[in-house]
Amino acid sequence: MLLPYTTFFFLVLTTCRSSDTIAVHQNISDGQTIVSENAKFELGFFSPGNSKNRYLGIWFKNTPSQTVAWVANRETPLIDTSGAIKLDNQGNLSLVNGSGIVIWSSNSSASGTNTNLIAQLLDSGNLVIKTGYKSNNESLIWQSFDYPGDTYLTGMKLGKNFITGRETFLTSWKSEDDPSPGEYTLRFLMVKGKYQQFYIRRSSAIETRIGPYNGISFSGRPLITPDAINPVYVSYIVVNQNEMYFTALSSNDTTTVSSRTVVTPGGKLEIFQQKFANQDWIKSITLPVDYCDNYRVCGPYGSCNAATTPYCGCLKGFERNTSDDTSVCRQSIALDCGPGEGFEKLSSMKLPDTENAVFSGNMSLQDCEVACKNNCSCTAYANPNITPGGIGCLLWFGGLTDVRVYSQNGQDLYVRLAASELKFQRKKRAVMVVTLSISAVLTLLGLVLALYIRRKWKKRSDAESSSQMGSADVTLFSLSNISRATNDFAVDNKLGEGGFGPVYKGVLEGQEIAVKRLSKSSQQGLDEFKNEVICIAKLQHRNLVKLLGYCIQGNEKMLIYEYMPNKSLDSLLFDESRKLFLDWPQRFQIIHGIARGLLYLHQDSRLKVVHRDLKAGNILLDHQMCPKISDFGLARMFKEDENEANTKRVVGTLGYISPEYAVNGIYSVKSDIFSFGVLVLEIVSGKKNREFVHEDNEDNLLGHAWRLYKEGRCLDLIDECLCPSYSACEVLRSVHVGLLCVQQRVEDRPNTPTMVAMLGGEGSLPSPKKPAFFFQETEVNSTSIHPLPSSVNGVTLSQVDGR
Ligand SMILES: *[C@@H]1O[C@H](CO)[C@@H](O)[C@H](O)[C@H]1NC(C)=O
Ligand SMILES: *[C@@H]1O[C@H](CO)[C@@H](O)[C@H](O)[C@H]1NC(C)=O
Ligand SMILES: *[C@@H]1O[C@H](CO)[C@@H](O)[C@H](O)[C@H]1NC(C)=O
Ligand SMILES: *[C@@H]1O[C@H](CO)[C@@H](O)[C@H](O)[C@H]1NC(C)=O
Ligand SMILES: *[C@@H]1O[C@H](CO)[C@@H](O)[C@H](O)[C@H]1NC(C)=O
Ligand SMILES: *[C@@H]1O[C@H](CO)[C@@H](O)[C@H](O)[C@H]1NC(C)=O
Ligand SMILES: *[C@@H]1O[C@H](CO)[C@@H](O)[C@H](O)[C@H]1NC(C)=O
Ligand SMILES: *[C@@H]1O[C@H](CO)[C@@H](O)[C@H](O)[C@H]1NC(C)=O
Ligand SMILES: *[C@@H]1O[C@H](CO)[C@@H](O)[C@H](O)[C@H]1NC(C)=O
Numbered sequence: 147m148l149l150p151y152t153t154f155f156f157l158v159l160t161t162c163r164s165s166d167t168i169a170v171h172q173n174i175s176d177g178q179t180i181v182s183e184n185a186k187f188e189l190g191f192f193s194p195g196n197s198k199n200r201y202l203g204i205w206f207k208n209t210p211s212q213t214v215a216w217v218a219n220r221e222t223p224l225i226d227t228s229g230a231i232k233l234d235n236q237g238n239l240s241l242v243n244g245s246g247i248v249i250w251s252s253n254s255s256a257s258g259t260n261t262n263l264i265a266q267l268l269d270s271g272n273l274v275i276k277t278g279y280k281s282n283n284e285s286l287i288w289q290s291f292d293y294p295g296d297t298y299l300t301g302m303k304l305g306k307n308f309i310t311g312r313e314t315f316l317t318s319w320k321s322e323d324d325p326s327p328g329e330y331t332l333r334f335l336m337v338k339g340k341y342q343q344f345y346i347r348r349s350s351a352i353e354t355r356i357g358p359y360n361g362i363s364f365s366g367r368p369l370i371t372p373d374a375i376n377p378v379y380v381s382y383i384v385v386n387q388n389e390m391y392f393t394a395l396s397s398n399d400t401t402t403v404s405s406r407t408v409v410t411p412g413g414k415l416e417i418f419q420q421k422f423a424n425q426d427w428i429k430s431i432t433l434p435v436d437y438c439d440n441y442r443v444c445g446p447y448g449s450c451n452a453a454t455t456p457y458c459g460c461l462k463g464f465e466r467n468t469s470d471d472t473s474v475c476r477q478s479i480a481l482d483c484g485p486g487e488g489f490e491k492l493s494s495m496k497l498p499d500t501e502n503a504v505f506s507g508n509m510s511l512q513d514c515e516v517a518c519k520n521n522c523s524c525t526a527y528a529n530p531n532i533t534p535g536g537i538g539c540l541l542w543f544g545g546l547t548d549v550r551v552y553s554q555n556g557q558d559l560y561v562r563l564a565a566s567e568l569k570f571q572r573k574k575r576a577v578m579v580v581t582l583s584i585s586a587v588l589t590l591l592g593l594v595l596a597l598y599i600r601r602k603w604k605k606r607s608d609a610e611s612s613s614q615m616g617s618a619d620v621t622l623f624s625l626s627n628i629s630r631a632t633n634d635f636a637v638d639n640k641l642g643e644g645g646f647g648p649v650y651k652g653v654l655e656g657q658e659i660a661v662k663r664l665s666k667s668s669q670q671g672l673d674e675f676k677n678e679v680i681c682i683a684k685l686q687h688r689n690l691v692k693l694l695g696y697c698i699q700g701n702e703k704m705l706i707y708e709y710m711p712n713k714s715l716d717s718l719l720f721d722e723s724r725k726l727f728l729d730w731p732q733r734f735q736i737i738h739g740i741a742r743g744l745l746y747l748h749q750d751s752r753l754k755v756v757h758r759d760l761k762a763g764n765i766l767l768d769h770q771m772c773p774k775i776s777d778f779g780l781a782r783m784f785k786e787d788e789n790e791a792n793t794k795r796v797v798g799t800l801g802y803i804s805p806e807y808a809v810n811g812i813y814s815v816k817s818d819i820f821s822f823g824v825l826v827l828e829i830v831s832g833k834k835n836r837e838f839v840h841e842d843n844e845d846n847l848l849g850h851a852w853r854l855y856k857e858g859r860c861l862d863l864i865d866e867c868l869c870p871s872y873s874a875c876e877v878l879r880s881v882h883v884g885l886l887c888v889q890q891r892v893e894d895r896p897n898t899p900t901m902v903a904m905l906g907g908e909g910s911l912p913s914p915k916k917p918a919f920f921f922q923e924t925e926v927n928s929t930s931i932h933p934l935p936s937s938v939n940g941v942t943l944s945q946v947d948g949r
Pocket of ligand 2: 225226228243244245246247
């Protein structure tokens with residue numbers, strides 16, 4: 147081989163350090179490693195987590211903390227560092243302990259001549275044993291990719307060889323400290339002729355179904371994934387006489403260095419990406435995502451929808467016995483296979499379990515319908531293939547199970563319905579069209595009338611114009627129900643700790659809920675509490691978290707809210723890796739949503755609520771990343787005289803409090819406007835006002851934004867991770883409005899409707915003055931605010947002096 151002179155020295159060093167192969171009779175003992183050619187993976191001995199046991203494994207080379215991808219002796223650990231591996235001249239790789247006892251072996255052997263036999267660690271993370279190394283006649287004897295552990299790496303095949311009967315699948319570790327096979331597996335539905343989908347099983351019970359395969363990937367993906375923009379994998383399914391498997395190759399996405407898919411000891415499937423070498427992993431997908439991902443959760447012919455309450459419904463044409471909650475969905479009108487029967491198209495669905503389905507690869511949708519119609523036991527059909535022009539026909543016989551509705555990326559499912567049911571559905575549609583056109587006319591008339599009336603009644607007080615308030619649906623729950631729903635307030639279910647007490651996740655009647663357990667020390671009377679709850683429950687808006695009910699029993703007071711799967715804004719915005727999920731359009735939508743929620747609280751609702759603690763931690767995100775303001779009204783429920791650190795005088799959070807409020811205790815809607823302005827600047831910059839200090843001039847975030855504004859460099863404020871997805875015009879407007887909201891003088895801040903209009907791009911904006919940024923850490927700590935034990939980052943502060 148000819149090598150340029152300059153690389154010679156480097157090569158020598160590399161060879162000294164390690165090689166990527168193990169030769170026959172060479173032994174590798176604990177402490178030595180081998181490294182793949184381009185240093186992507188390393189093989190050697192390690193101890194997982196807190197364990198002292200030693201295992202032979204393969205791990206990623208360029209990660210901040212050791213990430214193990216494969217373990218040889220999963221069930222037979224070494225108890226000390228005296229082990230070694232060696233390759234015999236038959237191609238059998240074995241691991242021996244200090245007494246020379248073989249505790250693991252590849253149990254492989256080369257047939258015939260075995261010249262140039264070696265074991266080699268490839269850059270894919272695959273450990274291979276082969277003959278004919280570096281000749282043009284290499285032949286594979288054994289590979290670790292055929293024996294995966296809990297981790298899928300690109301290039302592995304998961305599936306079944308029909309000739310040998312051997313299945314390849316992932317098995318979780320028992321725990322972080324113990325790589326021996328745990329309870330959970332990720333396996334294909336590996337039956338010849340069945341259509342491809344994955345199952346996550348706990349022992350033999352299916353927990354989650356992933357799929358079916360749609361020609362590109364698997365349906366059943368959560369909504370916010372960077373992989374939607376930059377797919378990590380391009381996946382293929384191969385089915386032939388001899389074998390059937392899934393494999394994925396890394397996509398040509400150059401922004402990802404490494405990726406891996408893991409079944410965790412707790413039974414979750416997680417996909418990770420590494421954007422740059424030596425950087426932390428970013429978790430891009432976790433399955434199951436939500437309640438509806440629980441296998442068959444709504445029973446046969448049921449349909450789960452995470453966006454509705456309750457989650458479980460029946461497919462069109464099916465219904466439950468309304469007087470029996472536990473009943474299953476049944477056909478509303480029995481099928482008789484008459485000529486009038488037909489199919490109803492359901493859109494945006496997760497297709498039913500394909501265990502009951504038959505697949506034909508080359509049938510068009512029309513042929514598929516005919517085939518289903520001609521067989522009386524066929525209950526539904528679909529084309530699983532979403533690739534452009536892709537065909538294929540799935541016919542279901544018998545129960546349609548594990549169906550769910552997606553808010554996007556779902557597929558079309560055609561369900562067989564009785565003739566009368568179809569007519570009814572059609573009629574309903576026709577009626578709807580007529581109703582719509584009639585209602586259009588009526589609306590117009592109504593509008594004219596309303597305008598007229600409004601003019602007449604304009605002067606009536608707010609309190610009386612209550613007609614637009616929806617009736618409040620607020621339920622009193624029993625403590626035992628809530629206790630059961632949250633698994634007795636299990637630590638595992640704790641979502642966090644707010645200013646008023648801990649918040650738990652629970653499942654009640656099939657719906658996911660968040661339970662806010664208010665601190666017991668509140669002195670508020672029960673009736674008073676109840677009245678307040680009912681009052682708050684009437685505040686209903688798309689951008690406010692919905693209160694479902696409450697619970698009062700003994701000392702316990704709890705509020706039950708809808709559960710927000712994407713947690714709070716601060717958990718995304720200020721997290722180096724999770725913030726990548728928030729692109730600019732999403733952030734802009736969030737700013738708008740909060741503004742509309744605030745407008746409702748301040749003006750459009752009957753109560754005129756000043757939030758007093760608007761901050762990123764109090765903005766929750768639903769499954770569509772729609773922002774919802776939470777904790778509104780809580781401030782009203784806790785009166786000034788309550789003096790437990792966590793609950794008394796709830797008055798905002800450092801970094802968000804307006805100057806007049808902090809100093810003089812005066813608050814108004816304009817104090818919320820101030821907090822909103824801070825929030826906008828935080829959303830644009832991805833930085834916490836409270837923690838931001840400019841390295842050159844000690845500016846806080848507001849000061850920094852102001853300086854950039856004056857220098858005409860507002861775009862420099864933007865979070866680096868947003869390039870290049872943002873709209874400069876939207877960013878500039880947001881920063882401008884943000885600055886107007888954080889003005890020192892109350893009069894200089896826009897009122898809420900004006901602020902919303904400004905964001906909407908109406909009218910020209912006044913120039914902001916220097917914002918209020920006396921609010922620097924040092925000043926705050928020394929004089930006006932005494933941090934309490936509870937005032938850790940972002941937790942609601944409970945005391946402000948100077949009233
Ligand atoms: C490893 O190889 C060395 C010689 O290279 C030999 O002395 C030693 O006994 C071997 N150890 C094992 C465990 O086979
Ligand atoms: C090697 O394994 C054998 C059998 O499990 C065991 O009896 C022996 O103590 C082990 N030796 C060492 C040094 O671990
Ligand atoms: C590989 O080595 C192990 C341990 O020495 C032995 O039990 C096994 O039979 C060997 N397999 C083959 C195919 O040689
Ligand atoms: C090794 O492989 C042979 C046949 O390939 C098999 O009979 C034997 O049980 C295997 N031994 C172990 C320890 O897996
Ligand atoms: C390649 O290997 C096969 C069997 O593994 C052998 O039949 C063939 O002669 C080899 N060819 C060369 C060029 O070595
Ligand atoms: C990557 O790009 C090359 C050339 O454009 C193409 O041939 C290859 O199929 C691509 N790989 C994948 C996985 O898309
Ligand atoms: C519905 O359930 C109730 C209570 O279980 C039962 O009495 C009734 O017969 C059921 N009705 C039908 C139509 O199945
Ligand atoms: C499906 O494809 C095969 C081979 O391409 C062909 O023989 C067969 O007629 C096709 N079936 C249908 C229903 O088109
Ligand atoms: C309907 O399809 C099922 C499943 O493929 C098959 O067993 C049955 O024979 C078919 N019935 C008719 C009448 O074609």
